Amino acid sequence: MHVTMSVNGEDVAKDIEPRTLLVHFIRDDLGLTGTHWGCDTSNCGTCVVSLDGTPVKSCTVLAAMADGHAVRTVEGLETAGTLDPIQQGFIEEHGLQCGFCTPGMLITGRELLDRNPHPTELEIREAISGQICRCTGYATIVRAIQWAADHPAGAAAVEQETVQS
Amino acid sequence: MQIPAPFEYARATSLDDAIALLTRYGDDALVVAGGHSLLPMMKLRLARPDWLIDINELHELDYVRRHGDELRIGALARHRTLLESAEIAALFPIMTEAERVVADPIVRNRGTIGGSLCQADPAEDLSTVCAVLGAQAVIRSATGERVIGMDEFHQGPYETAVEFNEILVEVRIPIRPRSSSSYEKVERRVGDWAVAAAGGSVTLAADGTIEDAAIGVTAVGLSGRVTDAEAVLIGHRPTDALITEAGRMTSAAVDPMTDQRGSVEYKRHLAGELTQRVLKRAIARARRQEA
Numbered sequence: 286m287h288v289t290m291s292v293n294g295e296d297v298a299k300d301i302e303p304r305t306l307l308v309h310f311i312r313d314d315l316g317l318t319g320t321h322w323g324c325d326t327s328n329c330g331t332c333v334v335s336l337d338g339t340p341v342k343s344c345t346v347l348a349a350m351a352d353g354h355a356v357r358t359v360e361g362l363e364t365a366g367t368l369d370p371i372q373q374g375f376i377e378e379h380g381l382q383c384g385f386c387t388p389g390m391l392i393t394g395r396e397l398l399d400r401n402p403h404p405t406e407l408e409i410r411e412a413i414s415g416q417i418c419r420c421t422g423y424a425t426i427v428r429a430i431q432w433a434a435d436h437p438a439g440a441a442a443v444e445q446e447t448v449q450s
Numbered sequence: 451m452q453i454p455a456p457f458e459y460a461r462a463t464s465l466d467d468a469i470a471l472l473t474r475y476g477d478d479a480l481v482v483a484g485g486h487s488l489l490p491m492m493k494l495r496l497a498r499p500d501w502l503i504d505i506n507e508l509h510e511l512d513y514v515r516r517h518g519d520e521l522r523i524g525a526l527a528r529h530r531t532l533l534e535s536a537e538i539a540a541l542f543p544i545m546t547e548a549e550r551v552v553a554d555p556i557v558r559n560r561g562t563i564g565g566s567l568c569q570a571d572p573a574e575d576l577s578t579v580c581a582v583l584g585a586q587a588v589i590r591s592a593t594g595e596r597v598i599g600m601d602e603f604h605q606g607p608y609e610t611a612v613e614f615n616e617i618l619v620e621v622r623i624p625i626r627p628r629s630s631s632s633y634e635k636v637e638r639r640v641g642d643w644a645v646a647a648a649g650g651s652v653t654l655a656a657d658g659t660i661e662d663a664a665i666g667v668t669a670v671g672l673s674g675r676v677t678d679a680e681a682v683l684i685g686h687r688p689t690d691a692l693i694t695e696a697g698r699m700t701s702a703a704v705d706p707m708t709d710q711r712g713s714v715e716y717k718r719h720l721a722g723e724l725t726q727r728v729l730k731r732a733i734a735r736a737r738r739q740e741a
């Protein structure tokens with residue numbers, strides 16, 4: 286079947302098998318391997334992408350279901366070479382070790398801040414509770430999202446601080 | 451890597467279109483709503499439909515609205531919508547408390563009340579909630595609509611009264627004065643299915659006695675309501691002793707299995723303990739409503 290959708294703001298069109306999962310469509314058909322795939326049971330959350338602005342587990346959505354819709358993946362977070370504050374936060378607060386869970390955490394973190402710019406620690410923990418990290422123990426991920434909340438200007442804020450100090 | 455067996459995909463453009471597609475493809479077709487039960491089953495090849503009828507574009511089935519003394523919820527309402535509904539929280543705290551522990555926030559963005567009820571997994575939280583609240587299911591086919599109670603809707607594990615050419619379109623919950631409810635679930639870790647859970651609802655009479663009561667349990671081998679334990683409560687003043695007795699009877703009525711989530715003894719204990727807790731909370735809330 287033929288599907289067309291917007292991925293990170295760009296229109297894509299492909300012929301696919303109806304059974305193609307969105308995660309495989311993104312990785313294999315579009316070559317966007319930033320989105321990871323880590324389980325067959327919809328548990329790990331490393332495959333999380335935004336579908337019309339809502340985070341979903343892309344291993345549990347058919348590419349066919351996204352036909353005509355807008356998808357945003359981790360590759361779509363930076364704009365004009367500048368990292369999104371959420372990405373900068375993961376750098377500042379060491380929010381990753383192996384990085385396997387990171388694409389999903391970034392998308393969920395971004396969406397959380399979009400609807401709740403000043404989340405409490407509990408709200409952050411709740412938001413990422415459907416995603417597994419085997420490295421960090423979550424503490425630095427929570428701090429990374431908090432950093433992004435405190436620095437909506439992102440990387441620019443870091444430069445500012447460097448200049449001032 | 452697990453992927454579903456091949457199938458044909460059709461996106462329904464209207465409710466009538468969805469029913470026409472189901473009627474045309476018969477037993478070989480399945481509706482897909484959130485897909486968060488069906489797609490995992492298709493990956494495991496436990497489900498192998500030849501046709502998938504996608505109803506996600508039928509936004510007219512995604513609503514929560516009050517209609518007289520009923521709250522009506524469209525089959526395509528997502529878990530997240532139910533969790534965030536202030537109206538549901540005020541009228542049916544049992545549903546809000548259940549939604550807080552249904553899966554995880556990302557799954558809740560996608561899964562629907564219709565899919566939950568039609569999946570009829572014995573560990574499905576909303577099945578218990580709807581049974582306790584005395585909900586009715588509105589089921590549509592090419593020839594019209596029928597409205598049935600939850601006892602008739604759920605026919606056993608993974609089995610419902612919805613025929614191959616029918617769609618669940620709405621859930622109706624009666625709004626009753628001087629009533630309230632509660633849900634509590636024990637899970638091994640965040641986002642997991644219940645080890646055991648209980649839901650309770652009470653209606654108080656003007657003199658403070660229990661006019662009506664409903665108890666339901668999740669994942670402990672008893673679907674529908676625990677009518678024996680309910681009967682103990684009705685007509686009496688709510689005392690600790692009475693609630694302890696209702697808990698004891700629930701514990702005796704359930705028929706759980708030992709699995710990786712816990713032993714029979716543990717689950718039996720939970721069923722009784724959680725029943726007492728939700729009844730106490732429901733009664734306290736119903737009293738506050740009276741005031």
Ligand SMILES: Cc1cc2nc3c(=O)[nH]c(=O)nc-3n(C[C@H](O)[C@H](O)[C@H](O)COP(=O)(O)OP(=O)(O)OC[C@H]3O[C@@H](n4cnc5c(N)ncnc54)[C@H](O)[C@@H]3O)c2cc1C
Pocket residue numbers: 326327328480481482483484485486487488489490525526551552553554557560561562563564565566568569573574575576612616617618619641642643644
């Ligand atoms: C990791 C994970 C954890 C979970 N944990 C929990 C939990 O703790 N508690 C819990 O209750 N649930 C849990 N779930 C299940 C989740 O709540 C699903 O959303 C729900 O079971 C199914 O809803 P759905 O819309 O995704 O249904 P789908 O998967 O789309 O459909 C399920 C079944 O219902 C049928 N169907 C769907 N809609 C209709 C309709 N309107 N009319 C007729 N038939 C229909 C389909 O044909 C299919 O057979 C979990 C799921 C996952 C992936």
Ligand code: FES
Pocket residue numbers: 321322323324325326327328329330331332333342343344345
């Ligand atoms: S790949 Fe694990 S939840 Fe999607």
Ligand code: FES
Pocket residue numbers: 380381382383384385386387417418419420421
């Ligand atoms: S950084 Fe390794 S899994 Fe999260």
